[in-house]
Amino acid sequence: MSFPVHDAKSLQDLKPGMTIDFAIATEKEASYAEEIHVRAFQSLENDPSEANRLSILENMLSDKGRTKDALTVGQAVPDFRLVDQNQQQVALSDFAGKVVVVTFVYVRCPLPNYCFRVSSNFARLQKRFKNEIGRDLVLLTIIIDPVHDQPQSVKDYARIWSADPKGWHFLTGSPAEIQQICARFDMKYYPNEALLVHSFHTVVIDRRARLAGNIEGNDFTAKQLGDLVETVMADSR
C-alpha cells in the first residue's frame, strides 16, 4: 500500500526491507504516513545471554555493530561461487537478469522460529511464485555451518522443503567462503556449544545484481517478503 508523506525528510533514512512503525493519518483526500520509526530487530532479547554474546561479537567486528564490508541498498553484490545440494557449482552471476533472494540457515537448528521459519518463508515464496521460480526468480539458502552440515544432510534438508532444484539452491562452501559472503550481508554467527548463535538476514538482489533490500530479523511474514520480491521483480524489469 502506498502512502504519501507530508515531509520528504521522514523518508531519508528508509530503505526497502526495513520494518517500520508509523501512524496512518486520514485526511479528506488521502491517508498519510506520519511518525515513521524504524523498528530495530530485538528477538534475541528473549535470551539475554545470547544477546550479550552476539553484541560482544558485533563490537569485535566493527565500531557500530555493523560488519565493515556489509553492503548497503543499491550497491552491486560481488559475485560468489558455491556448491548446491546436487553438488553443482552455482555462481550468483549465473542468475544475471533474474531476481535472487538469499537467506542463511544451518540444518540442525532446533528452534522453530529461527532457521525453520526462514526456510518456511522460502517454501511459501516457491509456492507463491511457482511460475517464476527458476525462470525469473531464484532462491539461495546459504548453509552457515558447512563443517557439520555435510552434502547429504544438505540434500536431505532440501528434500524436506520440496525445493525445486531449478530455482532453489542450498549452498555450501569452505568456512572462509561462507564467512566472506555472510559479512557482505551483515550476517553474523558463532558456535555456542553444539549450536550456532546467529543473526537473521533475508536479502533481495535485483536483476542487475544490486542489493535491493536486506531484511533483518525473523518478525516479518512470508507474505511481506513475497510483496518485497514482487516489487523488486516489477521495478527492475
Place this chain on the structure above:
Amino acid sequence: MSSFERRMKKFVSFLVLVVAMLPATSSRAGERYAATGLVLQVDTTRQTVVVSCESIPNVMTQW
C-alpha cells in the same frame, strides 16, 4: 402534482442524496491508526512510501 410540488420533490431528493454522501467522503478524515509494516519502496521525489502492512482492524477492509 403541481409544478411547485415537483420542484420541491426534486429538491428534497437532491438534499437527501447530498446528506447521504457526506459521511462517505469525510467520516474517516482526521482519524489516526497505528500501523507496522515492511518497507517495499521509497520515492523521495514523489514523497511516497510503499509498505506491506499487516491488517489494521476496521481500516484495511474499507480501503
